[in-house]
Amino acid sequence: MRTLNAVLYSVILSFLVGGAVFFGIFSGSWINYPLHAFIESLGAFIALLIAVLILMLRIYDRLPVRYIWIISALVSMGVLDGFHAVTQEIQSFVWLHSMAMLSGGLIFACIWLPDEIARRVYRRGLPLIFLASMSIIGVFALISPSSVPVMIESGAFTALARIMNLAGGILFLTAAGYFLLQQRSSISRDNTIFSSHCLLFGLSGLLFEYSVPWDGIWWYWHLLRFVAYALVLYYFFMLSHAEERQLHLLNSELENRVALRTLQLSNELKERKRMEKKLKHLATHDPLTGLYNRNELERRIAEDLERAARYQHPLSIFMVDIDHFKEINDNYGHAGGDRVLRSIAFELERSLRKTDYVARFGGEEFLVVLPETSLARAIELGERLRHRIASHEAILGDEKVALTISIGVASFPAISTNWSDLLDAADTAMYQAKHDGRNCLRSAPERGGGL
Numbered sequence: 055m056r057t058l059n060a061v062l063y064s065v066i067l068s069f070l071v072g073g074a075v076f077f078g079i080f081s082g083s084w085i086n087y088p089l090h091a092f093i094e095s096l097g098a099f100i101a102l103l104i105a106v107l108i109l110m111l112r113i114y115d116r117l118p119v120r121y122i123w124i125i126s127a128l129v130s131m132g133v134l135d136g137f138h139a140v141t142q143e144i145q146s147f148v149w150l151h152s153m154a155m156l157s158g159g160l161i162f163a164c165i166w167l168p169d170e171i172a173r174r175v176y177r178r179g180l181p182l183i184f185l186a187s188m189s190i191i192g193v194f195a196l197i198s199p200s201s202v203p204v205m206i207e208s209g210a211f212t213a214l215a216r217i218m219n220l221a222g223g224i225l226f227l228t229a230a231g232y233f234l235l236q237q238r239s240s241i242s243r244d245n246t247i248f249s250s251h252c253l254l255f256g257l258s259g260l261l262f263e264y265s266v267p268w269d270g271i272w273w274y275w276h277l278l279r280f281v282a283y284a285l286v287l288y289y290f291f292m293l294s295h296a297e298e299r300q301l302h303l304l305n306s307e308l309e310n311r312v313a314l315r316t317l318q319l320s321n322e323l324k325e326r327k328r329m330e331k332k333l334k335h336l337a338t339h340d341p342l343t344g345l346y347n348r349n350e351l352e353r354r355i356a357e358d359l360e361r362a363a364r365y366q367h368p369l370s371i372f373m374v375d376i377d378h379f380k381e382i383n384d385n386y387g388h389a390g391g392d393r394v395l396r397s398i399a400f401e402l403e404r405s406l407r408k409t410d411y412v413a414r415f416g417g418e419e420f421l422v423v424l425p426e427t428s429l430a431r432a433i434e435l436g437e438r439l440r441h442r443i444a445s446h447e448a449i450l451g452d453e454k455v456a457l458t459i460s461i462g463v464a465s466f467p468a469i470s471t472n473w474s475d476l477l478d479a480a481d482t483a484m485y486q487a488k489h490d491g492r493n494c495l496r497s498a499p500e501r502g503g504g505l
């Protein structure tokens with residue numbers, strides 16, 4: 055952008071210097087309506103284009119409200135210069151140009167007015183008002199050239215024409231002063247561009263004073279105006295590209311942010327699910343052994359007993375209690391006792407079938423549920439379990455500690471059809487096993503006799 059600017063300014067400068075030298079030494083006059091029409095209509099087109107560009111790109115939204123004067127001035131000049139380009143009637147020709155200079159300078163100079171006034175005129179659609187009124191002036195000058203003031207007499211501009219251009223030029227220079235002052239306190243390059251634009255226009259207004267139609271100076275100030283338009287067009291064209299680029303950058307930044315937020319949300323969701331799972335696990339499991347806790351046991355057993363009752367299937371339970379556990383705590387400390395609890399829990403779990411489950415019922419008591427298992431089969435399995443634990447040794451520090459368990463068995467429906475009775479029966483049987491010397495299994499008596 056900076057290099058482009060340097061190139062552009064060098065081209066403009068060489069154009070201006072070259073033009074000044076050429077038209078300074080060119081003393082004759084060169085009447086060329088088509089070339090003039092081309093320059094003026096192109097200038098008019100550019101002026102309108104810039105105004106539309108500013109409005110359409112909504113650059114205005116981000117510019118101070120007083121830029122409404124710039125848009126209005128460009129609209130007025132564009133319309134009047136457009137009519138000026140197409141007329142060959144000499145009075146209308148000069149009149150329209152002088153009107154464009156005066157109105158352009160006047161409206162541009164309004165840039166000095168406070169924002170409040172700019173806001174008010176903006177709300178009333180000032181550019182449209184100027185578009186309409188300048189079009190009326192243009193049409194009127196075209197269809198009734200005799201009604202326009204005399205602007206040229208005996209091949210020279212009249213005082214009115216010169217005053218209009220001089221006033222327009224001075225007003226442009228006044229506006230240039232505003233932009234130059236702003237330039238010091240603002241980083242926006244708009245001020246640089248518009249100060250150059252107004253300076254060139256101001257200069258063209260002053261040079262009008264020294265020119266006669268079609269002479270060298272006359273062509274030269276036309277060139278100045280054209281360059282002034284081209285400069286602003288170039289600037290807004292670059293700005294629109296910069297806007298697009300910025301928009302593109304903003305879009306990708308937004309997309310990145312959305313992607314990041316989506317990722318964060320999905321991570322938060324995962325974390326939340328993980329926490330929910332953890333909480334659920336904590337609510338249903340014993341933290342020390344990882345087995346089901348008593349609540350979960352009771353929820354499950356209720357379902358299993360209901361199913362067993364509905365299909366008339368057997369179900370057995372073991373009440374398992376570690377023998378002389380207090381001694382382990384006493385000898386190896388609470389941590390040693392905990393380790394034993396975990397190792398018994400592990401052994402119990404690994405001895406069961408998939409459909410069986412085990413819960414920590416109390417301190418060193420476990421409850422094993424064996425769905426679809428008759429009392430006889432449960433006794434068989436219980437014995438196997440007891441043997442397994444008895445042959446298992448827990449390692450506590452450097453020592454191997456022999457462990458035994460006492461088991462109380464109760465079955466549905468052989469012993470009871472009610473959960474709390476079944477539980478009591480298993481508990482009683484387990485105490486019977488303790489009483490009988492521990493490391494053994496006892497079964498609650500079957501309804502109407504039995505083991």
Ligand SMILES: Nc1nc2c(ncn2[C@@H]2O[C@H](COP(=O)(O)OP(=O)(O)OP(=O)(O)O)[C@@H](O)[C@H]2O)c(=O)[nH]1
Nearest residue numbers: 375376377378379380381383388389391392417418
């Ligand atoms: N380390 C540990 N000890 C526990 C835990 N819960 C209960 N206990 C201990 O388990 C011991 C149970 O002892 P008792 O009920 O007297 O039974 P016991 O020593 O196993 O004797 P019998 O059951 O008659 O063979 C107590 O000392 C409790 O403090 C626990 O979570 N961790």
